[in-house]
Amino acid sequence: MLRIFFATDIHGSEICWKKLIAAAAFYEASVLILGGDMTGKALVPIIAENDGTNVVDFQDNHHVLKSAADVERIQKLLTNKGYYPTRIDRKQFNDLAADPSALGSWSNGTFMKLMEERVKFWMSYADEKLKGSNVRCYVCPGNDDMFEIDKVISESASIRIAEGQIVDLEGHELISSGWSTPTPWKTFRECSEEELAKKISTMTDQLKNPERSIFNLHDPPKASGLDEAPELTEDLALKGGGKVTRAVGSVAVREAIQKVQPLVGLHGHIHESKGIAKIGRTVCINPGSVYEEGTLMGATVDLENGKLKRYSVTAG
Amino acid sequence: MRISNIPDCRSSLVEEKKLFLRDATGLLRAWSIYDSFVYSALSINVVSLGWYAFTYGAFLPGGNQITAVLVSGVFLFFEILTYTLLIAVMPRAGGDYVWQSRVLSGSIGFILSFTGYVFILWLWGPIYGVILSILVFTPIAAILGNVPAALWWSSSPGVFASSILTILIVSVFISLGMKRYARIQKWCFHIGLVGLVVTYIILAASSQSAFQSAFNSWTSQIFGSSGDSYTTMQTIATAGGFSGLAGLTDWNVVASFGLIPFIAFFNLYPVWGATLYGEVRGSNDFKRNLKALTTSLVFTSILAIIGFVLFANAFGWNFYNSANYVYWGTIYMYNPSTPALPFPIFPSPGLFAGILTGNVLVELFLIVTLSCFYWGWSGTLFITSTRVMFAASFDRIFPAKFADVNERLKSPINAIIAMAIPTAIFSYLYAYVSFGSTPFSTFTLDAVLVIAVMYLGTAITAAVLPYRRKDLYEASPIAGYKVGGIPLITIAGVITAFFMAWLTYEWGSQSVYGVNNPYSIIMMLILYIIAIVLYFGFKAYRKKQGFDMNKIYKQIPVE
Numbered sequence: 001m002l003r004i005f006f007a008t009d010i011h012g013s014e015i016c017w018k019k020l021i022a023a024a025a026f027y028e029a030s031v032l033i034l035g036g037d038m039t040g041k042a043l044v045p046i047i048a049e050n051d052g053t054n055v056v057d058f059q060d061n062h063h064v065l066k067s068a069a070d071v072e073r074i075q076k077l078l079t080n081k082g083y084y085p086t087r088i089d090r091k092q093f094n095d096l097a098a099d100p101s102a103l104g105s106w107s108n109g110t111f112m113k114l115m116e117e118r119v120k121f122w123m124s125y126a127d128e129k130l131k132g133s134n135v136r137c138y139v140c141p142g143n144d145d146m147f148e149i150d151k152v153i154s155e156s157a158s159i160r161i162a163e164g165q166i167v168d169l170e171g172h173e174l175i176s177s178g179w180s181t182p183t184p185w186k187t188f189r190e191c192s193e194e195e196l197a198k199k200i201s202t203m204t205d206q207l208k209n210p211e212r213s214i215f216n217l218h219d220p221p222k223a224s225g226l227d228e229a230p231e232l233t234e235d236l237a238l239k240g241g242g243k244v245t246r247a248v249g250s251v252a253v254r255e256a257i258q259k260v261q262p263l264v265g266l267h268g269h270i271h272e273s274k275g276i277a278k279i280g281r282t283v284c285i286n287p288g289s290v291y292e293e294g295t296l297m298g299a300t301v302d303l304e305n306g307k308l309k310r311y312s313v314t315a316g
Numbered sequence: 317m318r319i320s321n322i323p324d325c326r327s328s329l330v331e332e333k334k335l336f337l338r339d340a341t342g343l344l345r346a347w348s349i350y351d352s353f354v355y356s357a358l359s360i361n362v363v364s365l366g367w368y369a370f371t372y373g374a375f376l377p378g379g380n381q382i383t384a385v386l387v388s389g390v391f392l393f394f395e396i397l398t399y400t401l402l403i404a405v406m407p408r409a410g411g412d413y414v415w416q417s418r419v420l421s422g423s424i425g426f427i428l429s430f431t432g433y434v435f436i437l438w439l440w441g442p443i444y445g446v447i448l449s450i451l452v453f454t455p456i457a458a459i460l461g462n463v464p465a466a467l468w469w470s471s472s473p474g475v476f477a478s479s480i481l482t483i484l485i486v487s488v489f490i491s492l493g494m495k496r497y498a499r500i501q502k503w504c505f506h507i508g509l510v511g512l513v514v515t516y517i518i519l520a521a522s523s524q525s526a527f528q529s530a531f532n533s534w535t536s537q538i539f540g541s542s543g544d545s546y547t548t549m550q551t552i553a554t555a556g557g558f559s560g561l562a563g564l565t566d567w568n569v570v571a572s573f574g575l576i577p578f579i580a581f582f583n584l585y586p587v588w589g590a591t592l593y594g595e596v597r598g599s600n601d602f603k604r605n606l607k608a609l610t611t612s613l614v615f616t617s618i619l620a621i622i623g624f625v626l627f628a629n630a631f632g633w634n635f636y637n638s639a640n641y642v643y644w645g646t647i648y649m650y651n652p653s654t655p656a657l658p659f660p661i662f663p664s665p666g667l668f669a670g671i672l673t674g675n676v677l678v679e680l681f682l683i684v685t686l687s688c689f690y691w692g693w694s695g696t697l698f699i700t701s702t703r704v705m706f707a708a709s710f711d712r713i714f715p716a717k718f719a720d721v722n723e724r725l726k727s728p729i730n731a732i733i734a735m736a737i738p739t740a741i742f743s744y745l746y747a748y749v750s751f752g753s754t755p756f757s758t759f760t761l762d763a764v765l766v767i768a769v770m771y772l773g774t775a776i777t778a779a780v781l782p783y784r785r786k787d788l789y790e791a792s793p794i795a796g797y798k799v800g801g802i803p804l805i806t807i808a809g810v811i812t813a814f815f816m817a818w819l820t821y822e823w824g825s826q827s828v829y830g831v832n833n834p835y836s837i838i839m840m841l842i843l844y845i846i847a848i849v850l851y852f853g854f855k856a857y858r859k860k861q862g863f864d865m866n867k868i869y870k871q872i873p874v875e
Contacts, residue, residue: 019872026872059793060603081791225721231495239351244495272409275706276716293406294791296872302862312712312863315418316872 001309002170005029007298008218008268009289011144012040012082012115017122019296019316024135026316027300031169032135033162035268036142036178036218038122039115039149040082043107046071048089058083081292084114112148119149123156130158136169138162142178142218142269143189162216164199166206169214172263172303175203176216180269181250184236197252204260212306213262220267221254221279223247226286228273245273257282263308264301276313287313351498352589352608353615354505359588359696360612362619363512363689364447367665369582370620371640375828376578377559378571382621384579387572389617391815392583395771396609397808398778399587404602405781405792405805410707411591412774417711418869419777419785422855426713427847432770433591433704434735435843437697439763441739442746444486444690444697445479446757450662452687453478458538458661459670459679466661472747479743482694483736489695490702491727494592497695504692511685512619515669519626522672527630531659534671541658546635548658553638556645561637564628577822577829581764582620584771584819586613588696591703602794623665631668639663647755702731711868713854751835758830762840765823765831772816779809787871 005023010016017038024032046056046065054065056074065071078085088096096103126137140162141149153161160167162176177199179189191199196219207213220226227249231239238244248270257265257279265284274288274297287297296316302309360366373381399411408414412432417425449469457465468474489497528546535541541548554560562568586609627636640663666686670679706728708714722729745756782789782803789795789803797804823831830836855865 015874018874022872022874027867061793061796077791244498246495275710275719293788310862312868313710314868316870
């Protein structure tokens with residue numbers, strides 16, 4: 001029996017990455033798949049004040065850090081929540097806040113540097129933990145991940161980039177894509193439905209046993225119940241107190257699943273739309289994501305004799 | 317990287333949060349507090365729930381309803397605090413079920429939330445039905461002069477018909493989806509408020525003598541009652557045992573505590589939308605949620621208190637409570653020799669306000685606009701139930717079929733059926749069945765008790781969360797909120813748990829609430845037993861299929 005553990009959208013949360021690597025032993029899985037969106041969304045400045053203290057504002061709280069241990073604790077907390085803590089002095093912070101162009105240039109460079117550093121550390125962590133094991137781990141950068149991280153990942157000994165590849169998993173072909181259809185945020189790996197359909201068909205056309213395949217497609221199938229995102233106003237506020245949703249998944253993904261009918265569809269992208277849906281005979285799973293809490297949402301999928309034996313969702 | 321092209325919303329986030337954000341999916345402005353306020357205010361709306369609950373005050377003569385609303389409001393603030401703090405730590409669709417199962421245990425989470433959000437809603441169905449009958453259909457029929465129809469809607473077949481109609485309407489609301497339903501709710505809330513404001517203006521401009529005259533004239537015209545119906549109602553109440561109520565200026569704090577288990581029928585659920593929050597970015601905004609829900613509690617309490625003052629001013633406090641007393645008395649207490657009532661229908665303040673105008677169109681306008689509180693509120697009957705079923709089926713502890721959304725109808729048909737059929741059965745029991753001399757409808761407050769027990773479980777969850785799930789708590793936005801070194805969520809949870817436990821004790825120990833009855837207790841026990849059997853049955857079934865259910869909630873250890 002082949003057991004796959006799938007998780008997605010950890011957005012820079014270091015504890016979630018470590019849990020992903022540990023999930024192989026915990027859930028007795030021989031294949032780990034991270035569906036996409038590895039990198040975080042925000043820099044949190046830890047500001048050095050003139051009096052020797054450091055201050056940081058996040059989650060509606062103002063923290064005054066009096067000792068190096070305090071700084072270390074808050075850095076760990078931020079890192080586990082997917083943020084990028086960055087040390088900065090008060091003058092520099094005020095200068096940046098007052099100058100949007102300087103802010104843009106500084107934050108671009110800092111984001112890039114910290115993202116690369118974190119992904120690099122994650123790769124070395126995985127290399128160390130998975131060394132000597134039979135566990136295979138595939139990642140597929142998602143629409144929120146800048147392209148520069150692909151190079152960092154490709155240097156890992158234990159982690160493989162699955163984007164656009166057909167990977168053989170004991171007779172089950174895994175196809176993967178982290179691209180999504182356009183979002184209001186204009187992120188890195190977005191394309192039209194037509195382009196996404198082409199990316200998918202390029203892989204599905206090469207499948208030897210499509211009925212035994214596994215789709216790892218970041219964008220969930222349209223109107224599957226796995227793609228219900230909060231409806232937004234024009235200025236990106238939530239409508240109806242966050243309770244009003246609409247289907248934002250991909251038609252191309254849905255049509256590919258309907259046409260090929262793989263055993264399983266593994267999806268993410270819409271954190272709040274966790275669920276399990278069936279499209280024809282295909283079981284589609286979006287385990288959701290609550291990375292900021294440090295909990296790794298995931299799914300185990302057991303395959304045996306060319307069939308889907310069982311599946312379960314987890315919150316570890 | 318497009319930091320230099322940050323849209324306006326992100327620029328403002330930089331200022332508000334002192335964060336530097338890049339373009340990434342899901343970065344949003346906060347939602348409107350008003351939207352959350354509307355949902356919460358309808359969940360405890362003063363017309364559908366309040367005007368029904370307030371009528372029971374006549375059975376506890378020492379109490380003061382204003383005091384009861386204020387005192388319960390203080391405790392309910394802590395309930396709101398508990399829930400908003402929990403949402404800040406774990407914003408989850410399925411709310412109570414997820415929190416309890418992740419912090420206490422899977423079995424407790426399933427049993428308490430399935431009884432509180434699913435099974436007991438089967439009993440709420442006919443309660444919604446009776447409210448529709450007595451606050452909408454009966455008054456409309458009476459205003460139109462069709463007395464047999466008015467009486468029919470309040471009789472067993474009428475209540476059963478209203479209950480079935482409620483089931484159908486609620487099923488349609490769910491099929492429409494939250495987007496359309498939220499829009500309907502807003503319209504209903506605004507139209508209902510117009511009706512309520514007009515009602516209050518009419519009452520404020522009136523006097524008891526004017527009301528007495530209008531009431532006597534109306535009962536004569538509609539029901540053929542003769543003489544001074546206004547006085548007759550009070551005479552019948554006194555003869556039936558009504559001993560009068562304390563005045564609204566007599567605070568009677570201790571005695572008023574006895575009214576709180578009745579008042580809870582109306583105001584216990586400002587957090588009813590907690591199951592709907594989901595893992596939406598921004599949904600864990602503690603301060604916004606606290607503001608929205610607290611505003612709804614304060615707003616609704618103020619409306620209730622203004623109502624009491626106006627009822628006393630326009631109807632006379634003694635008359636209003638006498639009318640309530642005799643209405644329930646004819647159903648639950650009186651023997652057949654009880655004299656015929658000059659006003660034999662539910663004493664709706666909306667109808668009374670209409671009567672004061674002597675204008676049929678105004679009477680109808682008030683009943684129709686006020687009924688919008690009912691329409692806006694009614695969807696809450698099944699929506700939360702379906703969310704809890706979804707959450708449990710996602711955990712594989714409930715059949716996945718109940719989370720299926722029918723593609724053709726765009727609706728969770730199986731979940732709706734799972735609610736609709738038992739609700740129809742309970743509606744029949746409620747309308748027609750008695751156990752000896754005890755009508756099934758006497759168990760109305762069971763519907764509140766089972767929810768309070770679920771809230772008790774959630775309050776305990778909140779109280780222990782910082783200690784049992786330190787990882788979650790420390791990583792949450794509320795980790796810094798402490799009072800005297802004790803986490804605020806623990807303090808709020810303990811106070812809420814105390815309040816829920818006290819309510820449960822009162823319902824269970826005082827016969828006036830209609831709950832401490834062997835049949836009532838058996839009915840509730842059956843619901844808990846169904847939940848226990850379902851949980852452990854599914855757990856065993858999944859184990860047989862090769863699932864390790866214990867790992868579903870367990871944290872992955874990291875070296």
